[in-house]
Structures are given as structure tokens and as C-alpha cells.
Amino acid sequence: MTEIRAIVVEDEPNNRDNLLELLKKYCPDVDVIATAHSGSSGIDAILKHQPDLVFLDVEMPDGNGFDVLEKTTSVKFEVVFTTAFDHYALQAFKFCALDYLLKPIDIAELIAAIDKVKKLPPEHSSRDQFEALAHNFNNVQVQSKKIALPTRDGLIFVALTEIIRCESDGPYTTFHLTNGSVMVSKSIGEYQELLEGYNFYRVHQSHIINLNCVNKYIKGEGGNLIMADDTKIPVSRRKKEHFLSKMGEL
Structure with a gap:
């Protein structure tokens, strides 16, 4: 043009x-x-x-x-x-x-x-x-909001409630969803600020989790989480106290 x-x-x-x-x-x-x-x-x-x-x-x-x-x-x-x-x-x-x-x-x-x-x-x-x-x-409720995920083939629109967790892979981020996964060419840090106001929390340098998709917390130095997709996610020691506080607010 x-x-x-x-x-x-x-x-x-x-x-x-x-x-x-x-x-x-x-x-x-x-x-x-x-x-x-x-x-x-x-x-x-x-x-x-x-x-x-x-x-x-x-x-x-x-x-x-x-x-x-x-x-x-x-x-x-x-x-x-x-x-x-x-x-x-x-x-x-x-x-x-x-x-x-x-x-x-x-x-x-x-x-x-x-x-x-x-x-x-x-x-x-x-x-x-x-x-x-x-x-x-037009939809102020969190459960109705959608996010555009840029992929090699274009954009995929995903409801926030479909996101279980996000996992860092260098300059890429993998979104683990209720029905599969999507890798995007943006770092996890770019999504941290965007998602944390909607019941998402960065529990570790490599992981952002949907607080509503936590099935179990296992005690430890930082602890571990069992998510809705049965994956085990570590909690950073310095994030432990704040994470437990956030869970208590739900």
C-alpha cells in the first residue's frame, strides 16, 4: 500500500x-x-x-x-x-x-x-x-471475554475461561486450553499484565495459571499445583504467600 x-x-x-x-x-x-x-x-x-x-x-x-x-x-x-x-x-x-x-x-x-x-x-x-x-x-463478565492469539496461520479467538494455563518457551508462549493448546510468538511477560486482572496469576517465571483451574495445592518450599488438565506446576518460593492470598480471595 x-x-x-x-x-x-x-x-x-x-x-x-x-x-x-x-x-x-x-x-x-x-x-x-x-x-x-x-x-x-x-x-x-x-x-x-x-x-x-x-x-x-x-x-x-x-x-x-x-x-x-x-x-x-x-x-x-x-x-x-x-x-x-x-x-x-x-x-x-x-x-x-x-x-x-x-x-x-x-x-x-x-x-x-x-x-x-x-x-x-x-x-x-x-x-x-x-x-x-x-x-x-458489550460483555463485562470475565467469563464472556475473548482474547486473540496470534499464530502462524492467523488469529485464534479464545474465551478466557478456556485457558487453563500459559507456559513459557523462550520468546514463545503455549496456551494450554480445555480443548488443546496453542503456541504464540509472544513472550509470557506480554500476557502477564493483560491476564492478571482476570483471575490469572504468574506463579513461576515459566507459568501463568488460571486460578479457577487449580485442583490442588501440594505443600513444599514453594509448593506445587495440580491443574484441571492434571499437570503439576511449581510455585516460586517468593510467590507462595501472595498466591495463597489470591486463592483465598476467590
Whole structure:
């Protein structure tokens, strides 16, 4: 993709003007062909102009960005979400491996997002990720949330309740699920922060476990866990006290 035909959908004039100025100054490959101030006008602009890329505000007075995506499925385009959401809401984007820009927009992050779009193959589509993101925003219960796991063949969407444990293998992480396993090309540390707010805990340098899938704790210097898949997982000595405290909170 050489020149990127883009649309900016943003209801706040100051934020919209700021993004347009940054794109003009730092992203010469981006040609903004239209702007929209609401979800409904964004839908009209996308259907009319058929853009390559949409900068999409998540929350707008007449709806949200997911409404826009739902009504423009006939058009193939990439999305960079813009949002003022807090840290916990941003996890929904990370769960689905989607790009977002936090307002006020950082120049380096904007340039990086554009570079990623430029490197995408022509056949790439993010529609499944959009659907998973909408699902996570609309379902606040932990048991309903899904995470996108990047594999060699694409993304696999897994419910958090299907994850029994994660095991480190150097720069890779294996997710052990209730119905098999998936290896992803990211380190276990990248998933620690993402999962620990959802009853997951890193009991050892090499292991993150689903606290709801612990069947038994065996006493010892650090101790060992018997998980729902019958595997035996060591608990780090320095993590023992905190782990037992976390189990007591369930």
C-alpha cells in the first residue's frame, strides 16, 4: 500500500483538527479524503468514499465505533481506533490485537500505527478482530471475554475461561486450553499484565495459571499445583504467600 486514502471519524472538533494536523505534518502518505463528526455521518462517508483506512472514535453522541463497523461490512478497510478510555478499557483492544491511539495522540504512536497499516498484505482483514472487540466491550463478565492469539496461520479467538494455563518457551508462549493448546510468538511477560486482572496469576517465571483451574495445592518450599488438565506446576518460593492470598480471595 503506497498512498493511504483515509477518513477521520471524530465528534470533537479539537481532537479532529489535531489529528488532521498531525497526519498532514508527519504522515505524508496518508490522504484524508473525508471527515465525519458522528457515527451516522461516518457510515455515509465510508460507504461513499470506500477508504483504505478509518480513524475511528470509539464513543460518539449517536452511538459508538462498533455501530459504524457493523453497518459498513460491505467495504474493506483497516481501522485505527482513537479513544480517551482508561487503562482497563484499553485492555479490550490488546485482547483483540488491534491498534488504538490514546488521546491526546502521541506523534510516535501515530507514525507507528500508519507504518503497520502500510505493511499489511492486500488480502488482510480485521473483521474478526472487530467482532471480538465489540463482544468484549458489550460483555463485562470475565467469563464472556475473548482474547486473540496470534499464530502462524492467523488469529485464534479464545474465551478466557478456556485457558487453563500459559507456559513459557523462550520468546514463545503455549496456551494450554480445555480443548488443546496453542503456541504464540509472544513472550509470557506480554500476557502477564493483560491476564492478571482476570483471575490469572504468574506463579513461576515459566507459568501463568488460571486460578479457577487449580485442583490442588501440594505443600513444599514453594509448593506445587495440580491443574484441571492434571499437570503439576511449581510455585516460586517468593510467590507462595501472595498466591495463597489470591486463592483465598476467590
